[in-house]
Amino acid sequence: MTISELHDMKRLIVVCCCLILASATHAIGQSHASKAKEAVGVSDYLEAVNHIRSAIKESPKDEDVLALATKIYFELELLDSAIHYGSRLYDMDDENEEFVRDYALALTRNGQAVQAAQILRKQEKEQPSVETSLYLVNALLEADSVQAAELVAATAKKKYPESPDTYLSLGLLYFNYKPQPVYELAVQNFEKAIQLDENIVRAHFGLAECYWKMANRESDNELAQELFKRSLVEWNSVGRLDPRNARAWFEQGKIYYLAGKYLDAVKALQRYRELRPVGTGLPIASWYLGKSYYELQACDSAKTHLDNAAAEIDSLKPQATLMMARCSFLSRNWAEAAQKYQTAVQSGQNTRAWETTDVWYFGAALVLAGDTARAIAVMTEAAERDPKQCSFMFRFGLLLQQKQMSATSNRIFRARLENCQDSLDGRIHMLMGNNFFADSLVDSAVAAYQRSLAIDPNNGYVQTRLAETYEVKGDAAQARALYGQVIANGELPEASADAKRAAISAILKVNAMDFDTKDWPAVVERCKRGLQIDDQNRFVRLYLAIAYQGQGDTENACKWYRQVLKVDPENATAKKNLAALGC
Numbered sequence: 001m002t003i004s005e006l007h008d009m010k011r012l013i014v015v016c017c018c019l020i021l022a023s024a025t026h027a028i029g030q031s032h033a034s035k036a037k038e039a040v041g042v043s044d045y046l047e048a049v050n051h052i053r054s055a056i057k058e059s060p061k062d063e064d065v066l067a068l069a070t071k072i073y074f075e076l077e078l079l080d081s082a083i084h085y086g087s088r089l090y091d092m093d094d095e096n097e098e099f100v101r102d103y104a105l106a107l108t109r110n111g112q113a114v115q116a117a118q119i120l121r122k123q124e125k126e127q128p129s130v131e132t133s134l135y136l137v138n139a140l141l142e143a144d145s146v147q148a149a150e151l152v153a154a155t156a157k158k159k160y161p162e163s164p165d166t167y168l169s170l171g172l173l174y175f176n177y178k179p180q181p182v183y184e185l186a187v188q189n190f191e192k193a194i195q196l197d198e199n200i201v202r203a204h205f206g207l208a209e210c211y212w213k214m215a216n217r218e219s220d221n222e223l224a225q226e227l228f229k230r231s232l233v234e235w236n237s238v239g240r241l242d243p244r245n246a247r248a249w250f251e252q253g254k255i256y257y258l259a260g261k262y263l264d265a266v267k268a269l270q271r272y273r274e275l276r277p278v279g280t281g282l283p284i285a286s287w288y289l290g291k292s293y294y295e296l297q298a299c300d301s302a303k304t305h306l307d308n309a310a311a312e313i314d315s316l317k318p319q320a321t322l323m324m325a326r327c328s329f330l331s332r333n334w335a336e337a338a339q340k341y342q343t344a345v346q347s348g349q350n351t352r353a354w355e356t357t358d359v360w361y362f363g364a365a366l367v368l369a370g371d372t373a374r375a376i377a378v379m380t381e382a383a384e385r386d387p388k389q390c391s392f393m394f395r396f397g398l399l400l401q402q403k404q405m406s407a408t409s410n411r412i413f414r415a416r417l418e419n420c421q422d423s424l425d426g427r428i429h430m431l432m433g434n435n436f437f438a439d440s441l442v443d444s445a446v447a448a449y450q451r452s453l454a455i456d457p458n459n460g461y462v463q464t465r466l467a468e469t470y471e472v473k474g475d476a477a478q479a480r481a482l483y484g485q486v487i488a489n490g491e492l493p494e495a496s497a498d499a500k501r502a503a504i505s506a507i508l509k510v511n512a513m514d515f516d517t518k519d520w521p522a523v524v525e526r527c528k529r530g531l532q533i534d535d536q537n538r539f540v541r542l543y544l545a546i547a548y549q550g551q552g553d554t555e556n557a558c559k560w561y562r563q564v565l566k567v568d569p570e571n572a573t574a575k576k577n578l579a580a581l582g583c
Contacts, residue, residue, distance in 0.1 A: 032058065033065050040068065043244035045075045046277070056085075063092060063099070070102045074109070075246070076280040082106040090119070097127050101135045108135075113142035124152075130160040134169040141176045149173055164200050167193035171206050183210045201242050205251070208234035212255050231255070246275040250285050257288045265292040273305075283312035291323070299327040318349050322358055329361045334368035341365060351378070356386035364392065367399060376400070383412055390420035397431065406435035426455035430462045437469060445469045460486045460502025464509065476513065483510045487526075490533050500533050504540065507533075511543045523547035538568040549577065558583035 032055035039048035052072050055065045066089045073082035086103030093099055100123045107116035116139040124132045133156040140149035153169045160166045171189035174182040187210050193203040208231045215227035238248040253269030256262070269289040278286065290305030303324055310320035325340035341362040345351065351359050363379035366372070379396045387393055393416040400409035413428050413435075433448030449466040453459060467482035483506040489495060490503020507530040514522045527544035530537065545560035558581055564574040 033062075033068065036068055036072065040072060043242065045072055045246075046275070046280070048072045049076060049280075061092070063089060063096075066092075067099055067102065070099075070106060074102065074106050076276065077109075077282055078280060079106055079110040083110060083112075094119075094122075095126070097123055097129060097132060101132060104135055104139060108139045108142050111142075113139045117143055117145070117148075128159070130156055130163040130165045133160075134165045137169040137173055141173065144178070146173075146176075146178050162196065164193040164196040164203070167196065168200065168203050168206070171203065171210075175206060175210060181213070183214050186210050187214075199241055201238055201245065201248075204234045204237040204241065205245075205248060208232075208238065209251065209255075228259075244275060246272055246281060249275065250282060253285070253292075254288055257292050260295075262292040262295040265289075266296065278308045278312075283309060286312070287316055287320075290320070294323055294327055297327070297330060299324075299331050302327055318344065318347070321347065321349075322354065325365075326358060326361055329365050334365045337361065337365035338369040338371065351381060356382055356389070359385065360389050360392040364395065367395075372399065372403065376403070376405075383415060387415040388419045390416060390422065390424075393420065394424055394428070397428070401431060401435060404438070406439045410435045426452045426459065426462075429455070430459070430465065433462075433465060433469075437465070437472075442469050442472050446473070458489060458499075460489060460499050460506070464502055464506050467506070467509065471509075471513075480510060480513070483507075487529065491529065495533075503533055504530055504537055508539055508543070515543075515546075518550060520547040520550040524551070536567055538564055538571065541567065542571065542573060545574065545577070549581065554581055554583070557581060 032051045036048045036051035036055055039045070039051065048068075049072050052065070052069050055062075056069055059065045066085045069085040070082050070089060073079070073085065083103070083106045086099075086106050089096075089099045090103045100119060104116040104120050104123075107113070107119075117136060120132060120136040120139055124136055133152055137149045137153050137156075140146075140152065150173060153166075153173045156163075156166045156169060167189040171186045171193060174186035174189065187207060190203045190206045190210065193200050194207075197203075211227045211231035211234065215224045215231065218224035218227060235248065235252050238245055242248070249268050249272035253265045253267075253272060256265035256268055266289065269285055269292065272281065272285050273289060276282070276285070286305045287309035290302045290307075290309055293299075293302035293305060306316075306320040306323055310317040321340060321344045325337050325344060328337035328340055341358070351362070354362075359378060359382040363375045363382055366375035366378060376399065379392070379399070382389070383393060383396060393412060397409050397412040397416065400406075400412060410432050413432050417425060417428060429448050429452035433445045433452065436442070436445035436448055446466065446469050449462055449469065452462045453466065456462065463482050463486045467479040467486070470476075470479040470482065486506035487503045487510075490500045490506075492499070495503070507526050511523050511526060514520075514526075523543055524547045527540050527547065530540040531544070534540065541560055541564045545557050545564060548554075548560060549557035558578060561574040561578045561581075561583065564571050565578075568574070
């Protein structure tokens with residue numbers, strides 16, 4: 001809440017002013033002016049602004065028309081226009097207290113509080129009133145002149161002890177008190193203002209914000225929830241008294257957003273945007289609304305409002321671009337995510353300034369969009385900055401392995417092992433072993449496979465890889481022992497599909513070893529065991545046929561070559577050998 005929002009609490013005064021203005025007769029601009037006043041009377045400022053433009057063209061020096069224009073443009077947050085017409089009005093008549101206050105309020109809201117305070121002090125000196133005091137307190141607080149604001153508020157209380165505006169100004173004073181707000185005193189004064197006038201909207205508005213602030217600082221969760229409920233009650237009062245109070249909808253939406261209640265934030269901020277479309281009102285509302293939709297993963301809606309915010313507030317463009325890229329990534333639209341992240345980079349953003357999550361997302365999106373070269377560069381930066389992103393680190397290591405960058409892949413896998421301990425550790429040691437094996441570092445491969453088996457002793461694939469490594473080292477005995485263990489595990493009744501696949505692989509590996517020595521009886525015996533595990537495997541059938549042929553058993557050789565063709569009709573070896581045997 002900023003105190004400069006005093007116009008919100010003056011809706012009834014606006015209506016009264018409209019009635020006064022309506023009583024005046026002007027030959028020029030009467031129709032448009034009256035329609036504008038009528039729209040303001042029901043807080044329909046969008047309708048009002050359409051008519052006030054024509055009224056100004058027809059009566060550019062009419063004070064009542066200029067006064068109405070100042071109010072309308074102020075409500076729509078079009079402050080430059082509000083100040084323009086307020087200034088013209090002030091130059092024409094600097095003694096009309098209503099004109100002075102409206103001009104000062106526009107200046108205050110626009111960050112020109114010092115100038116506003118100057119003209120209000122002059123007005124207060126010449127025509128003292130509780131309302132002018134209230135506006136002056138507002139301007140002084142915005143100008144950081146807290147002591148001066150306190151003096152004005154205290155003086156007003158002495159002079160106007162029964163005026164609700166007096167207590168409203170004190171409530172605003174304590175709400176914005178520096179260096180530390182005093183919410184309890186603010187609440188007391190807002191409540192006193194409501195006792196004097198239960199329909200004073202700005203006091204309910206102030207109470208709602210006070211209770212919210214108090215809830216946020218409260219360590220007692222039960223009390224915090226009670227304060228939050230009181231805040232909602234006061235927002236409901238504002239809605240009841242002034243359902244078209246756009247600023248109230250904005251404040252509600254902002255509070256809900258900050259509280260992480262994104263669905264409620266969307267409802268409130270969407271209503272604000274209905275009352276204050278893009279180009280009017282507060283641009284930051286589009287940002288909160290877009291971010292709320294983003295948190296709800298409603299990316300299409302988020303994009304509309306984030307784009308609107310970025311178009312009006314240049315400083316938000318980088319964040320908006322990143323959020324939309326992130327949203328596209330979470331929606332699994334990889335190409336769009338990669339493009340949006342790339343757009344952010346091309347706009348001059350340095351990925352070093354990004355959250356590391358965005359760098360990881362960028363890299364992953366590039367991979368999934370097919371640009372692996374760029375992805376590796378991006379993910380290398382991400383891994384250096386945040387190696388604790390376990391899932392991304394694992395995928396990055398795999399990507400590097402696929403690109404045959406074995407040493408770099410192992411560096412990433414090591415970093416992951418240092419920063420993450422989970423069920424993937426055994427697999428990572430295995431993958432590191434594969435990298436070492438690919439680089440012919442067989443001793444390192446053996447050590448990596450052994451570390452993997454220490455975590456998962458019965459992993460048939462890793463046992464097979466270790467056996468292959470022993471083969472390369474020339475240790476056939478170690479290799480055969482490991483292959484035998486894998487085959488035995490695959491023959492168990494409770495063997496998993498993975499264990500059976502590993503067993504078949506091990507059978508084929510040992511068969512290849514015996515094939516070189518022409519140990520055909522061993523191959524026949526092993527293949528029969530393999531068919532007990534998977535009787536449809538074409539390679540086991542083919543080895544069995546070849547072994548029978550090697551033993552000179554033509555009948556069984558022909559039989560199993562035909563069995564190969566049943567599962568692999570185009571197998572060239574089976575066809576060739578059948579023909580050679582004359583089967």
